[in-house]
Amino acid sequence: MYKFPEGLFCDVRTERTRSSLASYLKGELRDLRERDTAGAFVRVYDGRRWYYSSVTDLAAVQGEIDRLARLATPDPKIAENRTVRNLPSGKTEPCLVKGRDLRSIPLAEKNAFLTSFFPLVAAEPAVTMWSCFYSDNFTRKEICNSKGGSLVLERQLCGARFNLTFSEGGKTLQEGANRAANEFADLAGFGADLKSCLAKSLDFLRNSKRVEPGKYTVVLSPLAAGVFAHESFGHKSEADFMLGDEGMLKEWALGKKLGPEFLHITDDGARPGSGFTPYDDEGSPARRTALIKDGRLAGRLHSARTAAELGEEPTGNARSIGFEFEPIVRMTTTHFEPGNMTKEELFAGVKDGLFIDTIKHGSGMSTFTIAPSLAYFIKDGKLAGPAQISVISGSVFDTFGQIDAVSDKVELLSFVGGGCGKMEQHPLPVGFGGPYVRVRGMSVL
Amino acid sequence: MITEKYTIIDDEVSVKIAGSAMESLRAKRIKRTGLRVYDNGLIGVSGWMGEEGEGEALKRAKAALAHKVPYPCEPGKALKREEKEGKALFTAEELDAEAAAVLAALKKDFPQFVFSSAGIKSGTRTVTLSSDAGLDLRSSVSSYSFGLMYKLGTSASILDGWFGADGPDYDRAAFLANASEMLAAHLKPAELPAGVKLPVFFEDSDELVRMIFGRELSGMNYGSGGSLFSGKAGQKLFSEGLTLVNGRRRHRQPFFDAEGTAGEGFAYIEGGVLKAPFCDKKTAGRFGFAPSGSAHAEYDGAPATGPSCAEIKPGPKTFREMLGGQPAVYVSIAGGGDFTSEGAFGTPVQLAFLVKDGKLAGKLPELQLSSHVYDMYGRDFLGVSSDVMTPLSRSRWLGFLMNVRK
Numbered sequence: 001m002y003k004f005p006e007g008l009f010c011d012v013r014t015e016r017t018r019s020s021l022a023s024y025l026k027g028e029l030r031d032l033r034e035r036d037t038a039g040a041f042v043r044v045y046d047g048r049r050w051y052y053s054s055v056t057d058l059a060a061v062q063g064e065i066d067r068l069a070r071l072a073t074p075d076p077k078i079a080e081n082r083t084v085r086n087l088p089s090g091k092t093e094p095c096l097v098k099g100r101d102l103r104s105i106p107l108a109e110k111n112a113f114l115t116s117f118f119p120l121v122a123a124e125p126a127v128t129m130w131s132c133f134y135s136d137n138f139t140r141k142e143i144c145n146s147k148g149g150s151l152v153l154e155r156q157l158c159g160a161r162f163n164l165t166f167s168e169g170g171k172t173l174q175e176g177a178n179r180a181a182n183e184f185a186d187l188a189g190f191g192a193d194l195k196s197c198l199a200k201s202l203d204f205l206r207n208s209k210r211v212e213p214g215k216y217t218v219v220l221s222p223l224a225a226g227v228f229a230h231e232s233f234g235h236k237s238e239a240d241f242m243l244g245d246e247g248m249l250k251e252w253a254l255g256k257k258l259g260p261e262f263l264h265i266t267d268d269g270a271r272p273g274s275g276f277t278p279y280d281d282e283g284s285p286a287r288r289t290a291l292i293k294d295g296r297l298a299g300r301l302h303s304a305r306t307a308a309e310l311g312e313e314p315t316g317n318a319r320s321i322g323f324e325f326e327p328i329v330r331m332t333t334t335h336f337e338p339g340n341m342t343k344e345e346l347f348a349g350v351k352d353g354l355f356i357d358t359i360k361h362g363s364g365m366s367t368f369t370i371a372p373s374l375a376y377f378i379k380d381g382k383l384a385g386p387a388q389i390s391v392i393s394g395s396v397f398d399t400f401g402q403i404d405a406v407s408d409k410v411e412l413l414s415f416v417g418g419g420c421g422k423m424e425q426h427p428l429p430v431g432f433g434g435p436y437v438r439v440r441g442m443s444v445l
Numbered sequence: 446m447i448t449e450k451y452t453i454i455d456d457e458v459s460v461k462i463a464g465s466a467m468e469s470l471r472a473k474r475i476k477r478t479g480l481r482v483y484d485n486g487l488i489g490v491s492g493w494m495g496e497e498g499e500g501e502a503l504k505r506a507k508a509a510l511a512h513k514v515p516y517p518c519e520p521g522k523a524l525k526r527e528e529k530e531g532k533a534l535f536t537a538e539e540l541d542a543e544a545a546a547v548l549a550a551l552k553k554d555f556p557q558f559v560f561s562s563a564g565i566k567s568g569t570r571t572v573t574l575s576s577d578a579g580l581d582l583r584s585s586v587s588s589y590s591f592g593l594m595y596k597l598g599t600s601a602s603i604l605d606g607w608f609g610a611d612g613p614d615y616d617r618a619a620f621l622a623n624a625s626e627m628l629a630a631h632l633k634p635a636e637l638p639a640g641v642k643l644p645v646f647f648e649d650s651d652e653l654v655r656m657i658f659g660r661e662l663s664g665m666n667y668g669s670g671g672s673l674f675s676g677k678a679g680q681k682l683f684s685e686g687l688t689l690v691n692g693r694r695r696h697r698q699p700f701f702d703a704e705g706t707a708g709e710g711f712a713y714i715e716g717g718v719l720k721a722p723f724c725d726k727k728t729a730g731r732f733g734f735a736p737s738g739s740a741h742a743e744y745d746g747a748p749a750t751g752p753s754c755a756e757i758k759p760g761p762k763t764f765r766e767m768l769g770g771q772p773a774v775y776v777s778i779a780g781g782g783d784f785t786s787e788g789a790f791g792t793p794v795q796l797a798f799l800v801k802d803g804k805l806a807g808k809l810p811e812l813q814l815s816s817h818v819y820d821m822y823g824r825d826f827l828g829v830s831s832d833v834m835t836p837l838s839r840s841r842w843l844g845f846l847m848n849v850r851k
Contacts, residue, residue: 021746025665025749026665026669028515029512029513029514029515030747030749031490031514031747031749032509032514033491033509033745033746035492035745038494039475039494049468049470050470051470051471052469052470052471052472052473053471053472053473054471054472054473054475055473055474056475056476056495057495057496071470128669128670128671129665129666129669129670131665165666165669165671166671167669167670167671167675171786171787172671172672172673172786172787174660174671174786210785235603236603240463243463243464243466244463244464244465244466244559245464245559245596245598247559247596247597247598247599247600247601248596248600248601248602248603250601251600251601252601324473324475326469326471360783361781361783362781363780363781366601366602366795366811367781367793367795367811369781369792369793370781371781371782388785388786388787388789389785390782390783390784390785390789390790390792390815391781391791391792391793393781393793393813397601423563423564424564443813445782445792445815
């Protein structure tokens with residue numbers, strides 16, 4: 001047990017991780033390994049400033065607590081500090097992995113799973129380059145603090161990804177298949193994902209036509225809608241961006257009308273998948289936070305500190321990418337909720353538009369962007385051939401008002417090999433997805 | 446059997462500013478070590494973090510040879526070299542004090558803005574690669590970055606702009622002068638100059654406009670025929686002014702890559718002629734290329750082709766000479782753009798400034814840019830300036846003629 005200094009808040013997050021990797025390039029083994037790491041992140045807070053240290057020597061933690069305490073200014077009333085009051089106290093029931101522990105699965109079995117898909121890829125001559133990997137990690141975190149708070153949390157995620165380069169007749173295309181899950185058994189559908197990816201990519205390679213830049217009605221797939229929700233709105237709901245910023249707080253005041261009444265966006269750390277965060281890295285439990293409800297701003301994502309500053313409740317969104325970094329406000333699984341019509345009705349309402357199926361990347365500031373990979377023309381409500389698009393973009397402030405349809409089923413997606421970036425912390429696993437979303441008047445390049 | 450040790454030590458202090466207030470001070474020292482064993486064309490790797498673990502890692506690395514990961518290349522040997530780059534400019538206390546002083550000055554002169562940190566760090570990365578075959582390479586790169594994001598207090602955006610310094614030296618007055626020029630320009634709306642095709646400038650380190658080379662010149666992609674440039678080595682595809690080389694120092698990387706190849710200056714494109722892709726030893730051997738010093742490896746992983754660390758060689762003209770008295774667009778923030786698989790380029794620009802007489806003259810409205818790789822780096826390539834953008838910057842001005850619309 002640690003000896004915590006008087007007059008200061010202090011917590012220690014210890015992380016022990018076992019990860020596995022099998023990696024191939026064009027069918028040739030590049031890496032096959034298991035890795036064990038351990039480290040700790042120490043925080044000391046004096047009510048004004050935070051002092052952090054990250055170490056790989058777990059025996060050095062007490063020394064780091066003492067060192068950081070010497071930098072801080074003790075406050076006898078630290079327990080009354082609003083941020084400190086928001087941090088957990090008391091022992092929390094351990095939150096352990098309940099299914100098959102990924103550490104118990106032999107590396108050979110994971111490798112065999114990955115290589116079972118090789119014949120499918122190797123049989124397609126247009127695939128001129130490909131790489132793939134299986135990766136997983138199992139992390140056990142122990143968080144304890146000077147309020148007597150303690151928590152043991154386990155989390156695991158596994159997944160496979162194929163990156164494919166297609167070349168034919170002087171044309172090239174890069175596309176991929178990617179699936180992740182908390183249970184190894186839940187990767188079983190990956191073969192179907194890969195087959196679908198191959199078929200759609202070949203069609204795109206052979207038949208795609210360049211889109212004339214302009215304004216279009218755009219239908220976003222669950223993947224694209226998820227990225228749209230994440231980039232265009234999710235980051236603006238992270239409350240650390242609002243501290244000391246009256247303009248932001250005024251513009252993003254709760255209750256403000258943003259879109260139609262059937263528009264709802266939620267962040268939920270309890271959802272299984274790559275965003276699964278039942279407790280955050282301060283030890284606060286996940287909440288299902290309605291960010292937009294009935295078209296109006298309804299909530300924000302918080303750490304203990306941002307909740308204290310804004311007079312709201314912590315939401316369990318203080319996350320870090322690992323023991324080298326402090327927790328900051330991040331999303332977990334962010335998605336549109338089901339909407340006002342079926343997918344078929346949604347497409348039927350488009351006379352001349354575009355469907356964004358898969359994407360390369362997205363970003364969001366005042367203008368959000370999505371770089372589509374596989375996209376299609378829509379003519380009279382039907383898909384009418386693949387379309388090459390550099391980027392779609394729109395004003396964050398205007399685009400929600402241009403959403404005129406959301407389909408009635410939600411599809412959540414999980415990935416390995418990437419994630420969300422914020423400041424220096426990248427990649428953080430998050431969950432995406434949603435229903436199909438139709439937006440009028442989007443700018444297309 | 447050859448045994449190789451690869452060690453990476455990161456010593457870093459950082460300061461965080463949020464909402465125009467000092468928020469935190471962080472220190473970390475992380476040591477990662479990997480052991481690689483090479484035997485009969487195979488490689489086995491394992492590693493550990495911290496100080497203890499070499500004995501067990503060696504056993505695991507030898508056992509990993511059973512996985513039969515091929516490495517049909519010659520490991521580095523009989524080479525000794527050490528380089529130290531840069532100097533550690535700040536201790537934790539000095540960085541904290543400097544950030545506080547800069548923040549106080551900015552808050553006084555520009556109270557209408559809210560400031561937060563975009564990376565205020567100082568530290569040293571030490572990388573060593575040694576082996577029982579006589580390889581002994583040691584690199585120590587010390588650097589700092591002093592980046593601040595800003596937004597108007599009345600703005601609903603997360604950020605409106607940023608400025609920073611990461612040059613070999615630091616000077617508060619020069620930093621504040623650069624910040625003042627940008628913040629003053631931000632407050633002054635400007636009109637886009639007339640014309641569809643305009644001179645547009647980026648930082649030469651901006652990945653957005655160079656990402657096509659990172660994608661299409663990757664050795665495996667190029668050698669397999671999947672690249673836009675496959676089979677075109679020796680052809681003059683671009684402007685004579687375009688020379689693209691391995692610039693590891695510019696990227697503050699060790700002078701050697703993860704296989705011990707020193708690739709500084711390796712030419713990918715020279716005088717507009719495509720010369721070679723970038724690759725590690727294994728990819729090079731497979732296709733008959735030369736290793737470019739672009740191998741990357743995790744501390745406990747096998748080497749593979751990593752980033753190109755590409756740098757466009759500066760031209761003979763200063764920025765002012767490139768402008769020739771004409772106004773131009775400087776793109777400060779453009780996120781989300783991309784090249785299509787056929788080379789077409791498009792991007793929204795979230796923050797751009799009008800440049801007149803080499804100075805930021807005002808903030809332009811949000812823009813859309815479009816072009817094509819063969820135009821941008823061909824007839825519309827303006828080059829890279831001979832001078833750096835600011836006295837504290839490593840970046841130079843990279844210019845193109847591009848289609849610009851509001």
